[in-house]
Amino acid sequence: MTSPHVIVLSLGGTIFMSQDASGAAAPGSRGPAAVAGIDAGAIEVRHREIANIGSPSIRPADLRTALDLAREAVDGGALGVVLSHGTDTLEESAFLLQRYWDREAPLVLTGAMRAADAPGADGPANLRDAVLAAAAPSARGLGVLVVMDAAAHLADRVTKLSSREVGAFGSEPGGPLAIVAPDDLHLLQGPLPRRGFVGGDLPRELPSVPVLALGIGDEAALLDAVPAGSLAGLVLIGSGMGHVPAAAMDRVRAHIAGGTAVVVATRTPRGGTSDRHYSYPGSEVDLQRAGAVMAGLLSAHKARLLLQVLLADGADASRLRAAFAEHAV
Structure with missing residues (x-):
């Protein structure tokens, strides 16, 4: 029997970026160390990198890979899965994955607004909270969630409201679904009925729609x-x-x-x-x-x-x- 664990899959994003001398952030090699540093109590955290790119460059094929690996992880006994992602298109990926995620275990996306080596970096707390949410009993059956700034959001409602603020994400309408606590999600409202489920395999390419x-x-x-x-x-x-x-x-x-x-x-x-x-x-x-x-x-x-x-x-x-x-x- 495997120990209680959560798999962290990473696609990159600011959460694993480093700053250069001018303060500009770019993809670095901080992912493994950042994941290894997560303190989630009795929950073991395992990591697998899919890509290390800015989120505007993520394609459906990358999300297909993430979906396949996430299904494999929970079928193998993981309590849930965390997917690190750049914040620019995080809400789009969460929405797309929600159309296909077909497991009771949660799939939780998270990221950061500040680079890993920036003063006041928010990535470590977001990663920890995402792992806690992925293991939370109340998260089961909720589908794809986004965890940022200690709050959990439904994939269909979450949106990036600021290009700069640490508290950049909100949900319209109604606000976040829950606050993340060490023991569970503290729900602020009842989960919504699932809408627009397609299921099956996420296509590696989607029709062009301008x-x-x-x-x-x-x-x-x-x-x-x-x-x-x-x-x-x-x-x-x-x-x-x-x-x-x-x-x-x-x-x-x-x-x-x-x-x-x-x-x-x-x-x-x-x-x-x-x-x-x-x-x-x-x-x-x-x-x-x-x-x-x-x-x-x-x-x-x-x-x-x-x-x-x-x-x-x-x-x-x-x-x-x-x-x-x-x-x-």
Whole structure:
């Protein structure tokens, strides 16, 4: 019988970076030492490096490897798995992994806002808390979590709110799921029903789905450079409850008519899109009449990932609408 243990898989990120003489951080070799220094009481911590790169460079294939290794770890007796990750795209990876994570044991992502050798480095505490969360009894069945700054967040709600602050992560709406304590997660709210589960193997490549932000005076002329229907999917970042300029609607309709799945998100950080409040040209009602789908509470980049996953899984228009309806408000 193996001792109680948690596996730490690492993809790199600021948490394992070192600063040069100017104070700029870059990937270093601090991972093994940082993991070896974790004091999680009776929990043994084991480490395996997958990559050591900045998170903007992480690809679906890297996450497929992490998913496969995490499943292997818990099937081999690990209480849970921690995945170290750069903070820039951490919320995207957590969201994507949540579509496929199919074990009761938790998969916990963590990172740091300060390099490992920076004054006040936050990585050691985040790693320890992530290990504690991965072993916590209350974390079982919660799926993929993000642990930063002593708080645990659900993958579908967490977002990076600051490019600089140590307390950079929050959850919209509702705040964090729990506070991490040495004995367990102290839940602050009831876990949400699981949404958008796909299961199976995470594809090593996902369909290309561009994101286009539209603002005042924007007629979406960039879409003229792409033949209507040549895109599998498209995410539009609108304003307010999911609105685009009326002058853009002809181009949006043309792409939808050509077979492109169009999802509309909002640039506002709170409240999400609507499906009923406004019906003027370019509003959410007008967009839905044209065949677009509203992203609801999902940010544009999470909406993009959900659309990519569904398209990769062969989802038809009806299934797309149903999947995004689970995130509607």
